[in-house]
Amino acid sequence: MDATTEALQDAGVDPRLDRDASNCSIARTLEVVGEKWTILILREVYYGSSRFSEFERVLGCPRNLLAARLRMLVEEGILATETYKEPGSRSRPKYVITPKGVDLVPAVMGLLQWGDRYRADPEGPAMLSRHRGCGAHVDAQIRCDRGHAVQPEDIESVPGPAFRLRSAE
Amino acid sequence: MDATTEALQDAGVDPRLDRDASNCSIARTLEVVGEKWTILILREVYYGSSRFSEFERVLGCPRNLLAARLRMLVEEGILATETYKEPGSRSRPKYVITPKGVDLVPAVMGLLQWGDRYRADPEGPAMLSRHRGCGAHVDAQIRCDRGHAVQPEDIESVPGPAFRLRSAE
DNA sequence: TTGCTGAGTATGGAAAAGTAAACTCAGATG
DNA sequence: CATCTGAGTTTACTTTTCCATACTCAGCAA
Known part of the structure; x- marks a missing residue:
């Protein structure tokens, strides 16, 4: 234990218990991917899905939450949108992984x-x-x-x- | 693509989209550690905390949730309870990591x-x-x-x- | 016997998630 | 042009989870 740590503990301050635990990379990561469905959406992207309807079909999650999670993932730069067009249909967005998402x-x-x-x-x-x-x-x-x-x-x-x-x- | 996969797709079944996505190790892990606070509790255990009051102090999470999460982690075999006794106090439980938790x-x-x-x-x-x-x-x-x-x-x-x-x- | 302490439990209100259904709107169809 | 279609969005409502705070309980101590 160094002198500073010792002095703190003499003052009743324990660096382990009195540190600012919100300033933590784990907590901050969970702020982005800690909500329900988010990691499962990423799993589907890794497995090859990219369209709203594909996520909905395989996950069976509520459409409003799916839309909210996709929006969040795009805002965070974990996914990006591109457009695709099926013949006979209008063009629609699809979701692709970014390097930040790959990480x-x-x-x-x-x-x-x-x-x-x-x-x-x-x-x-x-x-x-x-x-x-x-x-x-x-x-x-x-x-x-x-x-x-x-x-x-x-x-x-x-x-x-x-x-x-x-x-x- | 093998013959079986091809036959399935001819029948309009896509193994990627029509698989049972609830039968997934990621989803099952998240059933255990996907709730709010659970991973943060584990983080504190890794950093050396073991007592109810330590988790509460550093995490600042609601006591009822902390109690519920600790109970769940013990039920799942990720943590185990032992007892400790401060001089002049009665013996109390503490929480220690198991091999399943280390994994x-x-x-x-x-x-x-x-x-x-x-x-x-x-x-x-x-x-x-x-x-x-x-x-x-x-x-x-x-x-x-x-x-x-x-x-x-x-x-x-x-x-x-x-x-x-x-x-x- | 009164108070103190650590470890919970109980409760009522706030927020988030789940559900279902209606809405939007660009392009295809007639 | 009018209508249809369907991916994606919004809305309204119910259920679950979360949060803050008060309360309980067992043993120690004065």
């Missing part, structure tokens, strides 16, 4: 593999993820920048540049 | 790193994750079983053993 794949893979392990049907998962080309099973894992595989218990969380204590109440 | 770390790391990239303060993240010992920055990445780093666009999703079509409506 959510590791998080979604993490949820997927936990479900595969603990909540899948007895016979196994409904979908399998393979490495295109090599064909091997794919999963999310934790690595450090030196390329070592990291066990969760070997992750050390330390205050970063934007660490803040909660303002006085 | 959610990759998913949470995925959310964390997306937030670090797109939603952090200008000066950087509030918390940093380091590999204990080597000290290098840690993140969630996608790998195949042969150890190759996999780009999201190189993930191929194919029907697995429990793939099901939606039952006729």
Whole structure:
């Protein structure tokens, strides 16, 4: 424990409990993708859907919520709209993933593999993820920048540049 | 496209759109950890909190929801209860992570790193994750079983053993 | 025996999600 | 031109979830 931390604790302030927990990347990510349906919409985009009617058909979610979630995802830059036109129909918007949306794949893979392990049907998962080309099973894992595989218990969380204590109440 | 898939499509059935999307490991994981506060409670457990009052203090979430979420996490085997006793106080329950809970770390790391990239303060993240010992920055990445780093666009999703079509409506 | 503390439980109002149905409107059809 | 069509939006209503706060309860202590 360094001198600053010790001084704080002497004053009854615990950096772990008195930090500003709203200033957290997990909380902020959940502000964007933490509502019901949002992650499932992204899953369908990853699986190849792009049209309003496709999402509605496969998810069975309320149309007003689907419209609201798509609007939010586009505003956030996770999806983008393009137009498509079926012969004999007018042109309509479709939704495609952006690089910002692609960067959510590791998080979604993490949820997927936990479900595969603990909540899948007895016979196994409904979908399998393979490495295109090599064909091997794919999963999310934790690595450090030196390329070592990291066990969760070997992750050390330390205050970063934007660490803040909660303002006085 | 194989013969079966082709035959299905001739019958107007699209495996992608007409599959049973509730039979999905992502959806099932979200049934457990998709409610508000649940992931944030786990975050605090990873950071070292274990007591009801600690969660309440740092999260600022309603006590009834906190109690409900903790109960759910224990029922699901993601947390377990132990007892602790402060000198001069009666013994009380505390909450500790189980191996099943540790297996959610990759998913949470995925959310964390997306937030670090797109939603952090200008000066950087509030918390940093380091590999204990080597000290290098840690993140969630996608790998195949042969150890190759996999780009999201190189993930191929194919029907697995429990793939099901939606039952006729 | 009165008060204190940590860990909940209970409750009433606010917000979000779910449901169903009506509305919009560009292009196809007649 | 008038009408139809259907993806997408809006609206109105019900149900569920969330939130804030007050209350309970068991053991310790003065």
